[in-house]
Amino acid sequence: MKFEPINLGRWLVWGLFALLLIVAPLIFTQGASVSLLSQMATLMIFGLSYNMLLGQGGMLSFGHAAYSGLGAFVAIHAMNMASNGQLAVQVTLIPLVGGIAGMFFGVLFGYVTTKKSGTTFAMITLGIVELVFACSLMFPGFFGGEGGVTTNRVIGEPFLGITYGPQIQVYYLIAFWLFISAVGMFAFTQTPLGRMANAVRDNPERAEFIGFNTQWVRYLTLVLSAFFAGISGGLAAINFEIVSAENVSMVRSGAVLLFTFIGGIGFFFGPMIGAVVGVFLTVMLSSYTKAWQLYLGVFFILIVMFAPGGIASLIMLNLRVIKFGRFGRVWPKLWVTCAMALVALVGVVMMIEMLYHVTLNAASGPMKELLGFAVDTTAPTGWLIALVLLAAGAFGFWRTKSAFQKAWSEVNVEIEDMIRRAEA
């Protein structure tokens, strides 16, 4: 019998997470914030389930929305049957129905997709999601055609006074399932299968030589991931009370890939950050600017090129520097570089916004509201200011970048030295 101390840190983190989920709607009380929080929590489950494939198993999927979307369709039909009295199921358990449906389709499609890995796997998943999407327009009976399937989440007698009518009750339902799913998915990372998924990701040949069937490992991981994706689909069905062909589309699959990668695939909590950023970008930014998809695409490319670990890795790297007490040396250079980048960013954003205004909105006059100022897009002044900001920021960034890089690499070399010495 091995002595295992209670992992206090882990209990603390999960406890804080649960506490955060409980108090979040009490802190953010503005009009739409509960609805936003519900969307974030749903996307978190979806992102975490996606990261089981991409982060843990190294499987880049373009078709994850097939599982969550089909799960959502089955869940919404289950809700409609429950309200007709054909099926006895509580709304609380509807996500489980979605999860089982997602798992079923995972068993079905996964058999084909997981035959391959790497880029071929990516292409096949793309084909599968297009297949499902095309089917959704062919069978209007199940998929509801263009309009989708609608439902009413207030079914049957209230249970302990919970009707799921008010949004706040739906939020707590989603938060409850988020917590359970997150614990489940974290537990999966600790199981032998989860470890094998990592091995198959890193070195499939070696895993096969040890005697594991890599295809079988990928298949099982995908089936479990599809289960959690289905749960998120079921929650989305309850939250929005409508499921349409868009839920099984390539667009939805691409979005979860974007957000998960932006959040960071190397850490378990990365997709959660990605979900928060994603909802902010899609819901908040899209109400301010028409160019939000351009910003999202460019942001994603920058992350892929310069920070492939996502936001999570940026946070963790800086935390490591703070932990070793070296942040004071990096900080003065870091903030100057960031400030310069910000100046250049303002210039670029000004230009893009004015350009969008000129091509898409010219009918509504030459004036464009920018950061509280009305700018005339036909006069050169606005363009000049933007250009100067961009040039100054880019020049400053270029000048200060090397000093920051030097300080950063020095500090990190020192830290790695210290770690090595501590180990020896």
Add this chain to the structure above:
Amino acid sequence: MEFTLITLLNGLSYGLLLFMLSSGLTLIFSMMGVLNFAHASFYMLGAYFAYTVSTQLGFWPALFVAPLIVGAIGALVERYGLRAVHKYGHVPELLFTFGLSFVVVELVQLLWGRAAVPYRIPPELDGSLFTLYTTTFPIYRGFMMLVALVMLLAIYLILTRTRIGLVIQAALTHPDMVEALGHNVPRVFMLVFGGGCALAGLAGVIGGNAFATEPAMAATVGSIVFVVVVVGGMGSLVGALLASLLIGIIQTFAVALDYSFGSLLSLFGAHISIDTPGYAVLNLTIAESAAILPYLLMVLILIFRPKGLMGTREG
């Protein structure tokens, strides 16, 4: 007979257009292992550049200028984008091109607006080439087939008969050896990527006015092209040709056939009504299911011949 012949011709011309798109993708993939998700975006760029150039200089200069511009953009993307990501592996490269496809669609809307642009077939190619029984076959379809065949021949000759083609083929299997012999392999990669994008651009020039030049055009062919590459076998040009023709013909025939399983069963005396179990599936006509046929074909190929029609190895 008339229906069969004319549909076959239409299918062939659509298939050849698919081949123009997938050949560049296959070339890039077999050379660099990069799956260019933005390939269809370059196809769209080709169509838009051809539209702009043709309004200034006419269609024929556009036929040459637009692919060159697209090729140059492709080379720049390789040089300043992909090469930086290369060290992280093939999946980040794929992710980079995935992000690029987002950005290109937005930039196209930024420059040319959200509606379709009036990119038209030039008057000298507008008309009928010949009349088969009672159906006319447009000149432009024939022109598309001609361009595709010329392109196929050109790729074949360049790859097998020229010095740079031999270097490319060698760099495909033995990049280290080729580099040791003094060739600049990264530049060869840049050339191949640019060339592949130029081929997509050429497809855009002649496909853009045959169909519609709009921001959604990349998404409509994007997935099909990947299906072609998987069905044909990853990295095989001949496979890509066969698969493109197969998918082109299957889809063109399917769109025109208004039969369902139900009508087949009623031939044998079965009575199909709305109460019959599985009515939704039985009543589905082939025309309605045309959209899923390429994907079904892909799934079947993967189950019964996982390496694709002409693939040499299982990836």
